[in-house]
Amino acid sequence: MSDYIWKKGSSTDVDARVMRFLAGEDVVLDRQLLPFDIRASQAHARGLARIGVLTAAQAEAMTESLDALAAAFASGEFVLDARYEDGHSAIESWLTERLGEIGGRIHAGRSRNDQVAVALRLYLKDRLARLARFCADIARICLERADREQAVPLPGHTHLQQAMPSSLGLWWAGHAEAFVDNLALARQTAQWLDASPLGTASGFGVNLALDREGVAAELGFARLVVNPQYAQNARGKVELRALDALSAATGDLRRLAWDLSLFASQEFGFVRVPANFCTGSSIMPNKLNPDTVELLRSLHATVVGARTELDNVLSLPSGYQRDLQDTKPPTIRGFERGLAGLELAPGMLSGLEWQTERMRSAIAPELHATDRANELVGQGQPFREAYRQAAAEIDGLGRRRAEDSLRARISPGGCARLELGTLKTRLEGLLDASLE
Numbered sequence: 001m002s003d004y005i006w007k008k009g010s011s012t013d014v015d016a017r018v019m020r021f022l023a024g025e026d027v028v029l030d031r032q033l034l035p036f037d038i039r040a041s042q043a044h045a046r047g048l049a050r051i052g053v054l055t056a057a058q059a060e061a062m063t064e065s066l067d068a069l070a071a072a073f074a075s076g077e078f079v080l081d082a083r084y085e086d087g088h089s090a091i092e093s094w095l096t097e098r099l100g101e102i103g104g105r106i107h108a109g110r111s112r113n114d115q116v117a118v119a120l121r122l123y124l125k126d127r128l129a130r131l132a133r134f135c136a137d138i139a140r141i142c143l144e145r146a147d148r149e150q151a152v153p154l155p156g157h158t159h160l161q162q163a164m165p166s167s168l169g170l171w172w173a174g175h176a177e178a179f180v181d182n183l184a185l186a187r188q189t190a191q192w193l194d195a196s197p198l199g200t201a202s203g204f205g206v207n208l209a210l211d212r213e214g215v216a217a218e219l220g221f222a223r224l225v226v227n228p229q230y231a232q233n234a235r236g237k238v239e240l241r242a243l244d245a246l247s248a249a250t251g252d253l254r255r256l257a258w259d260l261s262l263f264a265s266q267e268f269g270f271v272r273v274p275a276n277f278c279t280g281s282s283i284m285p286n287k288l289n290p291d292t293v294e295l296l297r298s299l300h301a302t303v304v305g306a307r308t309e310l311d312n313v314l315s316l317p318s319g320y321q322r323d324l325q326d327t328k329p330p331t332i333r334g335f336e337r338g339l340a341g342l343e344l345a346p347g348m349l350s351g352l353e354w355q356t357e358r359m360r361s362a363i364a365p366e367l368h369a370t371d372r373a374n375e376l377v378g379q380g381q382p383f384r385e386a387y388r389q390a391a392a393e394i395d396g397l398g399r400r401r402a403e404d405s406l407r408a409r410i411s412p413g414g415c416a417r418l419e420l421g422t423l424k425t426r427l428e429g430l431l432d433a434s435l436e
């Protein structure tokens, strides 16, 4: 272990077991944050040069050395491990080992408290951009398949009981619209947290005229978190909202996965999940199970569990408390697992094979009763009377074809008028503004 950056002599020796407990999973989690921490450190160094705390040459030397650290980390040559207390200390140690006393100048005007907060905001912006991209990918596949398969009949269910003839077009477009909404939420959330806490130091500001705006602009932030106390109090709060945006997507994926796992059962027999997304049974030779669908369904539990854990850490007074370190495991676990699942969804969705004859023949005659009632309404009957007449005529509905029912479903959004163009225009509009 390299010396702690806060070590002041033997009076600050800490028991090794205590240190292990305090560090927790920190160095492992900080591997996700290190590239962002490095970028923020470079911007901070340049900011210090602008106000004369560093010379231009010192800032340049630091920036170059940090580029080398980023490259060594990316190639695996530098490993962030228990030799360091955390990623922040590793950055300072790297600089000090290579640049001597110049390295010790990087921490002027900052604390690990704002350092971790800015790295986390950059991490969340990056992951929310990925979330937005995956939502867009899912929505695009759903819209394409809605267009291609719009006229394919599918029994519509309420209460898991057959209800009315529906279509693959309506089913796909329903999931598409969900993911367009989720894309919008990811982007709104990214904008909402797009503020730099860097330069608020330990939570009280510093007696240096830091160029906080310039540093924030260089890092691509839209604005500052102005108040140093709030920069700390917002920690965990922004992660919570980011997990909310993620959970909107994983929650919708859960529904979609539920539909598919029902439709893929032999009892329904509506769909085949592509074999490269399935695994076999260790004992039953006959089986190929839709495991991907199932683990995409349980993904939401991981995200919501993470959110709950995080929320419970936040029972805190104002300012930095070490408890805040415990907001990192659920945030990073939730995002890494959640995004890994969402990324798989488009491939699985594009490979689905529908058993269209089976779906058509599953539509029993009585499913046309609501259409019949509305036809009578079209002829001028009061709906309640038409409802009773259609109920009495159910036995006579046997000759109806599902395709005719779908063609007549002309209310906006209905099977004959899916408004795919409207959904596509909204999707493209959200994508137009840059995602990064």
Ligand code: ARG
Binding pocket: 026, 086, 112, 113, 116, 320, 322, 324, 325, 326, 328
């Ligand atoms: N690992 C710490 C965290 O995530 C970094 C900040 C440490 N700050 C401190 N004052 N000990 O919160």
